[in-house]
Amino acid sequence: MPTSPEPEYQLAAIERLRQAENPFILYVASGAEDDECQRFDVPAFLAQQRADIESIIDLYRLKPDRVSHVFPIVGDAGTGKTHLLGTLRRDLNAARQLFIVADSFPGQQEPTDFFLWQVVGSLLARSGPGAQMLTHLSRRLTSRLLVEAVRRLDPSARLGLIPPQGYWDGLGRRLGLRSVVDAVLRKIDDLLETCDGAKLLDLPGVCHGAGLPLDLACQTIEEHLEKSEALDANGWLRRRLFAGFARLALQGDREDLEDFLTNGFTEAPGHVAGTGSLTKKLLTVLLEAFGAINVPVILAFDQLEDFLRSGSMELEKERKQNFCRGLVALVNGVPGLCILLFAERGLWNEVLGSLDRYLTDRLARPFSLPGQGPRERIDLPDRITRSDLVALIRARVQPTLGDLEGKDPLPDIFPFAETDLDHLVEQTSLRGCLQQLSKRYGERLTPAAPPVIVSPVGGAGPDDAFPGELHERWTQRWYYHRSRALARIRADEISAADIPAVAEAVQVWLDYLTEHSLAGPAQWAKAEVRQHGHELFGYVNLLRFEGPRSAGLGIGAWLAEGKHRPKDLEAKLAFFEIKPAVLRNLVLLRRDGQEAVSGVSKDLFEAAIGKGKDIRVESLSDGDLAVILALPQWLKAIGPDLEPAGLAGREVVNAIVQERTGALLERLQSWRVTPAEAAQ
Amino acid sequence: MTATTADEEAIQLSHPSSLRRLAPEAIVVQSIKRGDRPHVSLGGIHLRARKKYWVRVLPQRDEFEDATHHVGLVVDEHLRSPGHTQESLREDGRKEHVLTLGCAALFRPFPVRTSFSVVLRHTRWGDYNQSIPVVVWPSLWNQLAWAFTCLFVPLWMPRLADVCFYDGHLRPSAVMLDKLRDSQEFLVITAAVTLAGAYLVRLLGWAAHAFIYGD
Numbered sequence: 077m078p079t080s081p082e083p084e085y086q087l088a089a090i091e092r093l094r095q096a097e098n099p100f101i102l103y104v105a106s107g108a109e110d111d112e113c114q115r116f117d118v119p120a121f122l123a124q125q126r127a128d129i130e131s132i133i134d135l136y137r138l139k140p141d142r143v144s145h146v147f148p149i150v151g152d153a154g155t156g157k158t159h160l161l162g163t164l165r166r167d168l169n170a171a172r173q174l175f176i177v178a179d180s181f182p183g184q185q186e187p188t189d190f191f192l193w194q195v196v197g198s199l200l201a202r203s204g205p206g207a208q209m210l211t212h213l214s215r216r217l218t219s220r221l222l223v224e225a226v227r228r229l230d231p232s233a234r235l236g237l238i239p240p241q242g243y244w245d246g247l248g249r250r251l252g253l254r255s256v257v258d259a260v261l262r263k264i265d266d267l268l269e270t271c272d273g274a275k276l277l278d279l280p281g282v283c284h285g286a287g288l289p290l291d292l293a294c295q296t297i298e299e300h301l302e303k304s305e306a307l308d309a310n311g312w313l314r315r316r317l318f319a320g321f322a323r324l325a326l327q328g329d330r331e332d333l334e335d336f337l338t339n340g341f342t343e344a345p346g347h348v349a350g351t352g353s354l355t356k357k358l359l360t361v362l363l364e365a366f367g368a369i370n371v372p373v374i375l376a377f378d379q380l381e382d383f384l385r386s387g388s389m390e391l392e393k394e395r396k397q398n399f400c401r402g403l404v405a406l407v408n409g410v411p412g413l414c415i416l417l418f419a420e421r422g423l424w425n426e427v428l429g430s431l432d433r434y435l436t437d438r439l440a441r442p443f444s445l446p447g448q449g450p451r452e453r454i455d456l457p458d459r460i461t462r463s464d465l466v467a468l469i470r471a472r473v474q475p476t477l478g479d480l481e482g483k484d485p486l487p488d489i490f491p492f493a494e495t496d497l498d499h500l501v502e503q504t505s506l507r508g509c510l511q512q513l514s515k516r517y518g519e520r521l522t523p524a525a526p527p528v529i530v531s532p533v534g535g536a537g538p539d540d541a542f543p544g545e546l547h548e549r550w551t552q553r554w555y556y557h558r559s560r561a562l563a564r565i566r567a568d569e570i571s572a573a574d575i576p577a578v579a580e581a582v583q584v585w586l587d588y589l590t591e592h593s594l595a596g597p598a599q600w601a602k603a604e605v606r607q608h609g610h611e612l613f614g615y616v617n618l619l620r621f622e623g624p625r626s627a628g629l630g631i632g633a634w635l636a637e638g639k640h641r642p643k644d645l646e647a648k649l650a651f652f653e654i655k656p657a658v659l660r661n662l663v664l665l666r667r668d669g670q671e672a673v674s675g676v677s678k679d680l681f682e683a684a685i686g687k688g689k690d691i692r693v694e695s696l697s698d699g700d701l702a703v704i705l706a707l708p709q710w711l712k713a714i715g716p717d718l719e720p721a722g723l724a725g726r727e728v729v730n731a732i733v734q735e736r737t738g739a740l741l742e743r744l745q746s747w748r749v750t751p752a753e754a755a756q
Numbered sequence: 757m758t759a760t761t762a763d764e765e766a767i768q769l770s771h772p773s774s775l776r777r778l779a780p781e782a783i784v785v786q787s788i789k790r791g792d793r794p795h796v797s798l799g800g801i802h803l804r805a806r807k808k809y810w811v812r813v814l815p816q817r818d819e820f821e822d823a824t825h826h827v828g829l830v831v832d833e834h835l836r837s838p839g840h841t842q843e844s845l846r847e848d849g850r851k852e853h854v855l856t857l858g859c860a861a862l863f864r865p866f867p868v869r870t871s872f873s874v875v876l877r878h879t880r881w882g883d884y885n886q887s888i889p890v891v892v893w894p895s896l897w898n899q900l901a902w903a904f905t906c907l908f909v910p911l912w913m914p915r916l917a918d919v920c921f922y923d924g925h926l927r928p929s930a931v932m933l934d935k936l937r938d939s940q941e942f943l944v945i946t947a948a949v950t951l952a953g954a955y956l957v958r959l960l961g962w963a964a965h966a967f968i969y970g971d
Binding site: 235252301368411 | 765766767768769770771772773774775776777778779780781783795796797798799800801802816886887888889962966967
């Protein structure tokens with residue numbers, strides 16, 4: 077087709093686009109903080125599905141103890157599931173619901189324990205939506221507790237809340253001088269009215285304004301908790317937890333709450349500790365706290381295929397069974413939980429078909445939204461509309477054009493032609509559209525650009541990418557996930573609550589190496605995550621080299637800080653006590669390395685060495701920890717592209733895994749050798 | 757890892773008792789006769805013996821409809837409550853419960869410490885009891901009567917004896933009247949002492965409550 081000369085303003089616009097990055101290269105919004113992708117969001121696209129999910133969340137907000145339910149959000153590969161999840165996390169006000177996106181599913185853990193640590197890990201993050209939620213939760217609960225504590229005081233006791241301003245003020249209160257007493261009671265009433273309002277407060281500021289000292293406010297709340305909460309296990313946990321929230325909200329003291337949530341709750345008095353699983357009870361109390369301020373708890377699983385797919389049919393079947401049983405255990409055992417499951421349509425149907433009736437009935441239970449009929453899932457559209465496509469092009473190209481003069485006459489689909497769109501609307505997936513747009517965009521911006529698009533289907537998919545290109549693209553993705561993990565580490569978002577998550581991440585790496593025979597000379601007979609003793613600290617990755625039942629190498633992330641550091645160490649050392657022995661030697665991964673072995677930890681360490689235990693502390697740099705945490709995320713992100721890329725793609729992934737984790741694997745091989753063996 | 761079955765214990769959520777809106781939003785005590793509010797000090801609310809008061813109770817707004825279905829008073833000694841409750845609608849449409857509280861007559865000259873409890877019967881949570889300490893003051897007439905008995909009468913007994921009798925015999929009435937006329941100054945002094953005594957009793961009562969019960 078002959079091309080007509082392009083007007084000057086169009087050439088200027090093309091020149092401007094040439095100077096910028098291809099805006100169609102990124103496909104999805106991978107997280108709430110992923111500004112690059114969020115900038116390109118088209119709100120109209122998937123608006124109905126987003127509205128449906130928000131309706132579901134609102135149902136749980138209105139009735140926090142509503143029956144738990146799994147809500148599958150299904151669509152074909154590349155239809156925008158991950159993008160929908162990412163934009164949902166961005167758009168939903170972080171302080172209005174606890175939105176947890178699980179990046180793993182428990183192997184050894186009980187599902188309720190797994191869920192508890194997800195909640196705790198999210199709340200104890202130093203930044204991001206979890207931190208916002210902790211602030212919101214602590215302020216709202218503390219306001220509520222303060223209001224109720226003061227309202228349960230009689231008027232004469234209320235007079236004692238605000239210290240007198242000098243002798244005469246105090247005497248006036250004792251004698252009941254109306255002017256003095258009324259002024260104090262009015263201040264208290266104003267405080268109650270402000271705290272009982274719907275607005276989120278600067279609570280310390282409000283207390284200062286009323287003249288109520290913060291330590292007295294904390295003390296009043298603690299006395300109220302002592303009087304009003306029961307003496308049973310839940311009552312004890314509530315007293316400690318709510319007092320921790322009060323100290324955080326009023327005095328900014330976070331340590332007490334962190335200690336309690338990570339370890340303190342296990343140090344319960346006998347009458348509490350003897351009543352059964354404390355993790356389950358702590359989860360109950362946390363969910364009650366969320367319910368009391370109408371904050372729904374949402375657990376989302378993205379890329380279901382990452383949890384379920386495996387090279388071996390047997391393993392895949394086992395994973396499907398375990399995952400679904402875990403979900404059903406959560407649904408049955410934890411009330412008020414909204415589980416969003418983002419899955420490929422084919423895979424979800426396959427999973428449901430392979431389950432027994434008990435599991436299917438619970439996972440495919442119909443639900444109904446206001447004004448709509450019952451259904452079992454939320455379906456994503458299987459075709460992108462022309463108007464959405466135009467909006468998508470505009471959203472991605474316009475920011476690059478910026479304030480370019482004379483851009484107004486440019487068509488909405490610039491720099492594409494109408495014929496390009498005719499081919500694209502036949503695409504069934506958004507990702508396919510973006511891949512083709514990316515390719516066509518490149519062609520349009522090269523000086524000898526062909527006038528029309530010619531390859532309607534699968535033009536620029538991973539199938540056609542050279543391994544070199546794939547390697548570069550996936551390496552970029554790797555850097556992206558590693559930098560995100562590193563940012564989390566440097567923002568102190570990784571804490572003792574992440575010990576199970578780190579163990580799971582190490583396991584993903586070990587499993588990958590096993591499945592693809594990449595372990596080299598270090599090949600082990602069996603690798604597993606082992607949990608023993610302490611609910612949080614008691615996690616170790618166990619590599620059995622001599623046989624599946626032999627004692628092997630334990631690798632444990634020693635992450636606890638402060639007074640919990642020795643407890644974490646003690647929990648790991650307890651693995652040596654298991655009979656028959658499971659540990660031959662233990663490697664503790666620690667950010668500050670050998671420096672951590674001091675004080676009480678040193679005594680414990682030396683006592684264990686004295687007993688002939690082979691333990692060593694290995695320094696784990698932020699970069700190494702980021703590699704461990706990034707690997708599962710990266711594998712998940714490239715998952716959809718991996719299958720179409722075939723064998724070549726798999727080789728590229730293997731190569732990247734070897735490049736990026738090779739140094740860690742070498743260290744792992746050296747850990748296998750005990751000092752006695754090394755001496756020989 | 758297994759799916760939870762009916763045999764296993766599922767988590768049961770409840771509304772934490774420390775967060776329940778049990779206490780009333782406001783309790784206002786108001787004199788029925790004069791409409792004013794009694795004094796409040798660190799020792800409690802100061803009421804007068806033989807007086808009647810309204811106790812206005814405003815339950816908190818709750819997320820649950822008809823959260824409080826009954827409000828009552830339980831009184832300790834020296835207080836009375838007829839037991840019936842009136843409900844009134846405030847300007848903002850909220851329901852307020854109005855109860856009557858009466859103070860019994862006090863024979864003693866000093867105030868007495870007691871309490872009453874407002875009982876809110878919550879549909880979901882059961883009864884909640886809020887105790888309010890009060891100080892019941894004897895009336896001024898009571899204290900005057902005590903001062904009269906303890907000061908005026910003892911001061912006047914010898915004087916009257918002197919006015920009426922001489923050497924064991926009754927004086928003539930004209931002499932008695934003369935003597936009484938001569939005692940006018942004494943009468944004023946003893947009346948003033950009696951009045952001061954009554955106020956002294958009151959002052960002692962305040963002091964006791966301010967420095968003993970106030971802490």
